[in-house]
Amino acid sequence: MRAIALLLLLAGPAAAQDLASIRPLATVESPTLLLGDVFDGAGPRAAQPVGASPAPGRRLVLEAPQLLALARAHGLAWRPLSSYDRAIVERPGRPVTPAEIGDTLRPELLRLGMDAEAELDLGPLLPPMVPPGAVLRLAAEGLAFDPATGRFAATLTIMAEGMPVQRQRLTGRAAQTVPAVAATRRLAAGETPRPADLRSIRLRAERMRPGIAERPGQVIGQQLLRPVAADAPILLADLAPPALVEKNALVTMLLEAPGLSLSAQGRALEAGPRGGLVPVMNLASRAVVEGEVVGPGRVRIAPGATPLRRP
Numbered sequence: 193m194r195a196i197a198l199l200l201l202l203a204g205p206a207a208a209q210d211l212a213s214i215r216p217l218a219t220v221e222s223p224t225l226l227l228g229d230v231f232d233g234a235g236p237r238a239a240q241p242v243g244a245s246p247a248p249g250r251r252l253v254l255e256a257p258q259l260l261a262l263a264r265a266h267g268l269a270w271r272p273l274s275s276y277d278r279a280i281v282e283r284p285g286r287p288v289t290p291a292e293i294g295d296t297l298r299p300e301l302l303r304l305g306m307d308a309e310a311e312l313d314l315g316p317l318l319p320p321m322v323p324p325g326a327v328l329r330l331a332a333e334g335l336a337f338d339p340a341t342g343r344f345a346a347t348l349t350i351m352a353e354g355m356p357v358q359r360q361r362l363t364g365r366a367a368q369t370v371p372a373v374a375a376t377r378r379l380a381a382g383e384t385p386r387p388a389d390l391r392s393i394r395l396r397a398e399r400m401r402p403g404i405a406e407r408p409g410q411v412i413g414q415q416l417l418r419p420v421a422a423d424a425p426i427l428l429a430d431l432a433p434p435a436l437v438e439k440n441a442l443v444t445m446l447l448e449a450p451g452l453s454l455s456a457q458g459r460a461l462e463a464g465p466r467g468g469l470v471p472v473m474n475l476a477s478r479a480v481v482e483g484e485v486v487g488p489g490r491v492r493i494a495p496g497a498t499p500l501r502r503p
Contacts, residue, residue: 212268214259214279216384220245221284221323223354227266228252230279236265248355249285249321254277269369287319288328288350296330301344301366304337309394310366320360322352333359342366369394372425373405379420384434385411395425403428415465433465445472445483449495458483460491 205473212231220229225245242262246252254262256272259279263270279307294312304462322328328350335346342365350358372395379385390408405411405426414431437443437460447454457475462487464470472491481498483491 211496212263212270214270214277216278217280217282219282221285221354225252225281227262227268229271229281230259230262231268231270234266234268237268238264242266243479246281246283247285247321248283248323248352249287250283252281254281279355285321285323286324287321288330289319290314290317292330293317296348296366297332297335297344297346297362300332300335300346301337303494304335305339306337306342306344306366307368309369311369311394311396312364313367314364317362318360320348320350322350323354326352326354328352337366357402368397370397370400371406372400373408373411374423374425375420376422378422379416381416381417381419384413385416385426387412390426390450393425401425401427405431433468435463435468436466437464437468437470437485437491439463441489443472443489443491445474445481446486446490447495448492451496456493 212233215230215232218229220226223245224241225243226238227234227240227242228230229245230242231238234240246418256275256277259277259343260272262268276488277336291311293314297312298306301310301312331349331351333347333349335344337344344366345361345363348360348362350360351470371395373390375385376389376391379389383389387408390411392408395404405428410428411426411431413434415432415434417432418430420426439460439462441460443458443460445456445458447456458472461473461480462472466485466487468485469482470485470491471480472493473480481493483493483497486492
């Protein structure tokens with residue numbers, strides 16, 4: 193009995209403290225770090241604030257000496273098992289996107305003379321982090337813009353619930369853009385693009401290749417000489433009037449003169465658009481003459497045309 197009483201007496205001081213263990217990895221959403229975020233088994237002391245949580249998207253590492261100081265300050269029965277004991281506290285966050293920053297800068301830059309079709313290039317950017325789901329407010333302060341070079345500089349103010357106000361210096365350039373026409377799908381050589389096959393885009397002027405189609409009207413109804421990849425701009429040099437006569441196709445040869453109209457069947461030896469000149473072989477005489485394409489499968493032979501090749 194005396195031994196049991198002695199053990200209870202020795203255990204008395206430890207019972208006055210809460211037995212706890214560290215949480216090796218914790219995720220918090222509040223801007224205030226609580227004791228229960230760091231220690232399990234903190235009991236009623238778990239809701240006690242112990243400092244500020246890490247910034248959104250960041251982490252806080254508490255080493256063994258810091259953990260021991262926290263435990264002693266709040267009456268927790270905890271001691272490190274080794275000098276490698278640590279607790280990591282993470283706080284989720286989302287980056288402020290370049291599009292959100294651009295939407296803030298664009299109205300201010302337009303007032304300073306920026307072209308409405310210019311594309312904003314923010315350059316190297318370390319995106320600020322904000323709490324997920326928090327209402328975000330951005331503002332541009334001290335904005336300076338040079339219309340001649342398109343370069344700008346500003347201080348971006350980031351405000352969101354659950355975090356202090358942040359300020360970040362930004363620099364960038366407003367790049368001039370020009371209209372272009374791109375394919376909505378892969379187009380094969382010989383196809384005639386339709387409106388659904390095309391979309392209007394903007395390309396940076398310094399990256400614009402000479403001879404790119406700028407309007408869908410320049411492409412619709414034309415025939416492609418080369419395949420075009422999806423989302424690729426279309427070159428005017430790759431377009432030609434659609435062929436009304438295909439190579440090796442049977443055609444009607446027309447010979448018209450005052451008081452005379454003759455027709456014969458022939459074979460086109462080359463493809464040709466309306467108004468184009470193609471060699472045609474008369475299937476009856478096997479002579480080859482040059483004719484003008486006047487319609488689908490119809491070639492007009494000039495009176496007195498000299499055969500290009502006799503049978």
